[in-house]
Amino acid sequence: MSSAPQSSPSPPSPPPGARRPARAGTAAHAETRPSRWARLVDSDLFYSFIHSPVTVLSALVTLVLVIAALLAPAIAPHNPFDPATLNLMDGFTRPLQANEFTGNVYWLGTDAQGRDLFSAILYGARVSILVGFAAVAFAALLGITLGLIAGYRGGWVDSLIMRIADVQLSFPAILVALLIFGVFKGVAPPALQDRMAVYVLVVAIGLSDWVQYARTVRSSTLAEKNKEYVQAARVIGVPAPLILLRHILPNVMGPVLVIATIGLALAIILESTLSFLGVGVPPTQPSLGTLIRVGQDFLFSGEWWIVFFPGLTLLLLALAVNLLGDWLRDALNPRLRR
């Protein structure tokens, strides 16, 4: 069974479908190293990465934030959600200043309950990032699947999926997500709501963002399915699902990668927005958005740091991921490479 377009008996010229986003110049090179990974970390992509300081910096910031968030239980000096470790006397400690009653010093200060903000931010970023990744994975899985099916099958399946996509696209993601959340609140028993909230959030954000993937994958699939390597696979009797997964999918992944990266930034922002609006994660499991919502109330009494540091973390995270996405889009876009 042929595995990749390269190994199928194709015309002498380099495979026309391989790496649709402009690999024309390096396709011959790719033929000698057919591994998918080698083609992904193709030398000019890597070159463009190394030669863009902003991108390297964003990658670094993203990496540090993600690792710090994932390792939050190990790194955080306090467990912000263990009431036993909280000391109310520590409340409203300014950043890097000793508390006037207890003399304790906290890097980023504390909130009203004397919770260490640095720890709270680590845990909050953990929720934000996990929800963001999960939502993007869900949206991409759904969108890619539907896009592949719509593009390959055509006919009424295609029309139906794309009609639904059109209708949904005319609504902003936040509205769709809010609506799904509202429905969930109306349906689920109150006891379940807090425990299920994170999953519902993932589904809500994912469902609000699948259209992009579906549209992109569909149009790439339409272009790919008539190429020789797909026809060859069909002729030798490869079943349709296998053709989609092993032959077409690898060749439409370039644009998907870009959408997913930018989508991650959007998902993180959307999650924090929903949590800020009070319909996201439960207060027992605060994300960055929840921290900001709580901190906003203290702004008027001058305790700016309670909202400032979670906000700054969120901004850094979103900005870094956005910059990465921007770079990836430009790097994979053949029209910009002259």
Add this chain to the structure above:
Amino acid sequence: MFAFILRRLLQSVLVMLTVALVSFGLFRYIGDPVNNMVGQEASMAEREALRESLGLNEPVPLQFLRFVGNAAQGEFGMSYRMARPVADVIVERLPATLELALISGVGALALGIALGVYTALRREGWLSHAIMGLSLVGVSLPTFLIGILLIYVFAVELKMLPAFGRGEVVDLGWWTTGLLTTSGLKSLIMPAITLGLYQLTLIMRLVRAEMLEVLRTDYIKFARARGLTDRAVHFGHALKNTLLPVITITGLQIGSIIAFAIITETVFQWPGVGLLFITAVQFVDIPVMAAYLVLIALIFVVINLIVDLLYFVVDPRLRVQRTGRAH
């Protein structure tokens, strides 16, 4: 062109019916409408009477038709939480949102085009680089953070602007406006900036990209060869052709401005429909959610339609080759 409009109209009706179906599904199947309307003490007979009067015993398709009929007349039943007709509440809240959306939309458009043109013409200037860099921050900055930042600077520290509410409003009978009082205008500034900033960056980047594209074309080179002044070339020839995609995007953005107003209105406690909707979601006030959904869908559909028609007015090429538009 007529066929095209007809097809678009048909599509719009289809979208509206889909939304109505979702909205009807919300109303009919989430919780029991009767339970939500009467208190715990209502007797079985009272419940049955209400059920009958709401038509909940009839076949579901018939109920849906009735729902659509009522919705077309602006009738969405009673809000569970406020015990008032939903239509009344929405009409009361709508002016606040529309005023906010209009002001921030117009501001974003004007400033966005100006900045976009500037950054395209002075591509290498330091100010252009600064503006482009800031715009990226603007895209990554969640709306609510912008609002909080503004509140902290201008309301808490400088005490120049009110932090929440709409200020004094003037009642014009069917419309309340905050545009006629100083406190109303002052209250509008920060929410309008918060709401418009994202659209501003979007429009600016779009105008810049389009302008750069257009400036490379042959007819611009020809215009320069004819010895026209820079001003005539840039604004008479280049900008005109840049604005076409801007119209589409701006049109589509009006809808999302109204949706994003949910966030801005929450931050500033602005008494508009967005705040109404978010409270409805929190309290599972289904009739309000359903009505808001239909309202937003209607606004979107109408705007989409207008944008499509505007294309014919603005782009003469479309009028010549009528069937040529691939859609």
